[in-house]
Amino acid sequence: MKMRDSISKKQECKLLPNQRVVGKWHKNSYRIIKQLGYGATGTVYLAEFGNELVALKIASDSMSISSEVNVLRHFSKVQGPSLGPHFIDTDDFVTTQGVYPFYVMEYIQGESFLPFVRQRGAEWVGILIVQLLKDLEKLHQEGWVFGDLKPENLLVTKKPYQVRWIDVGGMTRVGRSIKEYTEFFDRGYWGLGSRKAETSYDLFSVAMLIINRSYPARFEKKGHDSLRTLLTKFREKTELKPYESIFRKGIKGEYSSGLVMRKELIQIIQTTSFTPQVEKQLKSPLRKQQKGLKKKKRKKKKLHIVGFMETLVVASFLLIIYILYLFGQTM
Amino acid sequence: MSKGTLRQILLLTDGCSNTGDDPIAISALAKEEGITVNVIGIVDQGHLNEQGISEIEAIADSGGGISQIVYAKQLSQTVQMVTRKAMTQTIHGVVNKEISQILGEEKELEDLEPEKRGQLMEVVDELGETMDLDIFILVDTSASMKNKLPMVQEALIDLSVSLRSRTGINNFALYSFPGKRKEVDKLIQWTPHFDSLSGAFKKMSTSGVTPTGPALQEAVRLFQKRMKKRGTDEDERFDLEETGM
Structure with a gap:
């Protein structure tokens, strides 16, 4: 059937460096530079449009790409900077093999999320998530849920360091079912909730971003008590300790909005020092520390007494010599 | 009236049929009845023969559905993805038919300019979310499937989690083949969701026969019976006019 070959059986469209892609409808011309990556719905290339660098996503499937364009468009229109890449153009590329729909968006240059947070102290994952939660809040306010939230869909841009999302393929309207996800x-x-698009769905994924920092290879579920598995795994990594309450509430779906989660996270980052020495101190309970302090003080007191005695002895000794000297003088 | 119902058969197997009518022919018949046939081929350690693979693809092709060969471990995500894709594909097919009627022969979605296509996709998305879905799951329980059944069970519960998040109403039925005496055995009658499937696959057959064709035939028959019961067997393939397009 004709319908079929426009959907699943068509070969993927491979584009080569320096190849020109000219749209059938808008006639814009893009020069391919290199491949950037590929996802469930198509391949993304770095391309040149005039003097500008752009990202071009080409697919064999016109359906899923149209959905993505709708989402990108929506947020290009409504929002200021930062809510994902800006939408530039959408068109069809006609080849001898068939017609390939594509779209063009802003090229976001940055470092991958996971390597970035792994190379730095544990405070960084918190800070980037604070940034991310601000954008997610805006998205949720607009009636959308990100859906497939994972490090691969995030980039950290430089000067200043800012997290941004690059793939809008999973974005779903609030209340619908999640389109795309990563287990x-x-x-x-x-087993900790439905796949209905709601705020708490995204916030669960946000919590998982934290644990993913210390388990880059991730892990699978075991048994039925997933909550326990996740909390146990989390506690095994001491560097994540300050985030435990955030993580627990996130995976249990206890946050009503990203804003609340963000506020708590800011509080934690502000009051915690993530450098290793302090981490050690945090590990021992406060009471023990105080006890230790008291002991030191007592020792000091003792030392004072010993010192006083010493001075006394020396003073009396000097006094005796002085008396003897006086006697000597008088004699 | 409601928006109509999407009907799917989901066949899970690990090999080639070896007895009874040609499953590819039965699948074509299912399609004529407005039922989409999706097939998932499960591999162990990469041993699924060429013949098995080509049969799996051909069944889905003639049934207007989607096929996917997958390792047992990745089953959960594949099952839900195939189901969702097939739904969109069916709706897409109907939308295309409408477009041909409006714009003339040989015109389809891709002949529309991208802006209009986007608007149409919104409608397709919306339908996929809100239409009712009847899904008949047919699991091959021949001897070689034995060690894969726990994974199948998990994948089906996962599918239920996914579909329950939709707005539309879902109904599942679970059958296995070969049956003890008949072609297929009923494991679970039409139900809105799978809560637990533990013990569902107890009635295992140890025979080496894989009567995929007869099993599909029985699935189609049971679907027809269900449609008649509902009293809507005239033209149950949903009509776009009903959806207010």
């Missing part, structure tokens, strides 16, 4: 970040997989 590790999906609460449905862990």
Whole structure:
């Protein structure tokens, strides 16, 4: 059937460096530079449009790409900077093999999320998530849910360091069912909630971003008590300790909005020092520390007494010599 | 009236049929009845023969559905993805038909300019979310499937989690083949969701026969019976006019 070959059986469209892609409808010309990556719905290339660098996503499937364009468009229109890449153009590329729909968006240059947070102290994952939660809040306010939230869909741009999302393929309207997900970040997989698009779905994935920092290879579910598995795994990594309450509430779906989660996270980052020495201190309970302090003080007191005695002895000794000297003088 | 119902058969197997009618022919018949046939081929350690693979693809092709060969471990995500894709594909097919009627022969979605296509996609998305879905799951329980059944069970519960998040109403039925005496055995009658499937696959057959064709035939028959019961067997393939497009 004709319908079929426009959907699943068509070969993927491979573009080569320096190849020109000219749209059938808008006639814009893009020069391909290199491949950037590929996802469930198509391949993304770095391309040149005039003097500008752009990202061009080409697909064999016109359906899923149209949905993505709708989402990108929506947020290009409504929002200021930062809510994902800006939308530039959408068109069809006609080749001898068939017609390939594509779209063009802003090229976001940055470092991958996971390597970035792994190379730095544990405070960084918190700071980037604070940034991310601000954008997510805006998205949720607009009636959308990110859906497939994972490190691969995030980039950290430089000067200043700012997290941005690059793939809008999973974005779903609030109330619908989640279109795309990745098991590790999906609460449905862990048996900790539905796949309905709601704020708490995204916030679950946000919590999983934290634990992913210390388990880059991720892990699978075991048994039925996923909550326990996740909390146990989390506690095994001492560097994540300050985030435990955030993580627990996130995976249990206890945050009503990203704003609340963000506020708590800011509080934690402000009051915690993430450098290793302090981490050690945090590990021992406060009471023990105080006890230790008291002991030191007592020792000091003793030392004072010993010192006083010493001075006394020396003073009396000097006094005796002085008396003897006086006697000597008088004699 | 409601927006109509999407009907799917989901066949999970690990090999080639070896007895009874040609499953590819039965699948074509299912399609004529407005039922989409999706097939998932499960591999162990990469041993699924060429013949098995080509049969799996051909069944889905003639059934207007989607096929996917997958390792047992990745089953959960594949099952839900195939189901969702097939739904969109069916709706897409109907939308395309409408477009041909409006714009003339040989015109379809891709002949529209991208802006209009986007608007149309919104409608397709919306329908996929809100239409009712009847899904008949047919699991091959021949001897070689034995060690894969726990994974199948998990994948089906996962599918139920996914579909329950939709707005539309879902109904599942679970059958296995070969049956003890008949072609297929009923494991679970039509139900809105799978809560637990533990013990569902107890009635295992150890025979080496894989009567995929007859099993599909029985699935189609049971679907027809269900449609008649509902009293809507005239033209149950949903009509776009009903959806207010």
